[in-house]
Amino acid sequence: MEFFKFQHLNEYPEKVIEEVITYDNLMRTRKLSIILFFLNFIYLFIDHLNRAKGLWIINDGYHYLFYSHIILSLVTLLYILVFKRIIVPSPNEITFSHKSYVILFSFFILSFTAVMSGWIDQKIHGQITVYIIGCMAIAVIFNYNFKVTALLYGSSCAALMIFLTISQNDPNIRQGNYINASLIVIISYFISTLLYKLKQQNLRHNYCLEDLVTERTKELQAANDSLSREISERKRAEIEMVKLDRLNLIGEMAASISHEVRNPMTTVKGFLQLLKKKQDPKDKEFFDLMIEELDRANSILSEFLSISSTKPTIFELHNLNDIVTATLPLIQADAQNNDTVLTVELNNVPDLQLDIQEIRQLLLNLVRNGFEAMPQGGQLKIRTFSSKSEVVLVVSDGGIGIEQCLLEKLGTPFFTTKEQGTGLGLAVCYGIASRHNGRISVETSPKGTTFYVYFELS
Numbered sequence: 034m035e036f037f038k039f040q041h042l043n044e045y046p047e048k049v050i051e052e053v054i055t056y057d058n059l060m061r062t063r064k065l066s067i068i069l070f071f072l073n074f075i076y077l078f079i080d081h082l083n084r085a086k087g088l089w090i091i092n093d094g095y096h097y098l099f100y101s102h103i104i105l106s107l108v109t110l111l112y113i114l115v116f117k118r119i120i121v122p123s124p125n126e127i128t129f130s131h132k133s134y135v136i137l138f139s140f141f142i143l144s145f146t147a148v149m150s151g152w153i154d155q156k157i158h159g160q161i162t163v164y165i166i167g168c169m170a171i172a173v174i175f176n177y178n179f180k181v182t183a184l185l186y187g188s189s190c191a192a193l194m195i196f197l198t199i200s201q202n203d204p205n206i207r208q209g210n211y212i213n214a215s216l217i218v219i220i221s222y223f224i225s226t227l228l229y230k231l232k233q234q235n236l237r238h239n240y241c242l243e244d245l246v247t248e249r250t251k252e253l254q255a256a257n258d259s260l261s262r263e264i265s266e267r268k269r270a271e272i273e274m275v276k277l278d279r280l281n282l283i284g285e286m287a288a289s290i291s292h293e294v295r296n297p298m299t300t301v302k303g304f305l306q307l308l309k310k311k312q313d314p315k316d317k318e319f320f321d322l323m324i325e326e327l328d329r330a331n332s333i334l335s336e337f338l339s340i341s342s343t344k345p346t347i348f349e350l351h352n353l354n355d356i357v358t359a360t361l362p363l364i365q366a367d368a369q370n371n372d373t374v375l376t377v378e379l380n381n382v383p384d385l386q387l388d389i390q391e392i393r394q395l396l397l398n399l400v401r402n403g404f405e406a407m408p409q410g411g412q413l414k415i416r417t418f419s420s421k422s423e424v425v426l427v428v429s430d431g432g433i434g435i436e437q438c439l440l441e442k443l444g445t446p447f448f449t450t451k452e453q454g455t456g457l458g459l460a461v462c463y464g465i466a467s468r469h470n471g472r473i474s475v476e477t478s479p480k481g482t483t484f485y486v487y488f489e490l491s
């Protein structure tokens with residue numbers, strides 16, 4: 034029958050504990066009223082057998098017993114019908130009328146058993162068994178506070194004593210019933226109050242356990258979030274390390290090969306310039322083309338060398354805004370040539386240990402990439418700002434964005450999506466950021482791409 038099924042609680046314990054106890058009592062009242070209603074059919078059948086045996090004529094107590102069963106049937110049926118009109122989906126909706134409804138039912142059961150044992154049973158066999166069963170049933174099934182429990186058992190015991198005094202003529206039986214009734218009331222009261230305290234303690238334990246689970250869940254969630262951030266940072270660091278390893282490898286190759294390649298190229302260029310003067314004018318355009326290609330190869334080698342920056346990086350205390358401001362004339366000229374709109378937003382940032390030439394090169398590379406990614410009339414924005422631990426340089430363009438599958442390859446030497454590109458511009462930027470103990474992140478969408486360059490504050 035699930036008499037001791039506990040409800041899930043969400044509110045302040047002291048208030049809800051009493052509501053849940055009343056809610057459980059209400060559910061048990063419904064079940065007990067149904068059980069007693071159908072059990073009465075058995076009692077009425079027994080009354081019929083007693084009448085057939087002629088016991089009703091011998092002892093009029095059986096006659097009153099039949100009427101008591103009729104009353105019990107009507108009252109339990111009334112409670113069943115009333116309960117159908119009472120809809121209480123949760124303990125939070127318990128009202129005073131619900132409490133009164135439950136207490137009245139228990140009061141009826143105890144008073145009914147007191148009348149039966151103190152009057153009817155005394156006419157039949159002189160025992161108070163029915164009252165004992167009623168007291169124990171109410172004590173075990175229902176949970177009331179101490180005042181209500183004392184009122185219920187006190188009033189029923191008083192009624193029992195009155196009927197015993199009136200109906201029982203044998204002083205020995207009457208005295209024995211007095212003692213038995215007093216003992217059963219004391220025991221029932223003790224059991225009822227004990228179960229009530231245990232019920233309260235169990236509900237408070239559920240609250241503490243729920244609060245503990247909630248607290249531990251929050252701690253685990255925080256730990257999980259921290260671990261997720263740490264894993265993300267580690268993955269990002271691993272990706273950066275792979276890129277830096279590639280840059281270092283390319284840089285070492287550049288340092289060892291580029292000088293050797295540039296020397297013969299310089300010699301060839303010099304001889305071509307001498308031969309150009311001795312050739313017919315019609316052949317000079319071929320010499321111009323060869324010299325132009327040698328210059329282009331030399332510029333590629335220069336970018337190749339700048340990845341590793343074989344020359345020492347000179348760190349001095351500078352303000353990033355000053356470097357951007359000093360480079361603006363070149364950027365504005367490029368903006369005019371590309372017919373684009375340039376927007377600059379420089380916020381106050383602290384000074385950093387920077388190499389001016391390398392930061393200018395990084396800025397120009399990012400800006401020119403942005404110009405090339407946009408159609409005419411597009412807008413490019415340069416912004417600086419600082420957080421608690423970093424100074425950030427931001428370059429945003431209004432191009433079509435970068436495909437997600439290509440983001441991981443950004444900064445890889447010789448990787449480019451441009452027809453005439455060398456794939457070394459971003460690689461140079463990543464190398465410069467690495468030497469300045471910084472990092473580069475990219476955000477892209479169909480509306481444009483934004484490069485963030487983070488410099489840590491020392």
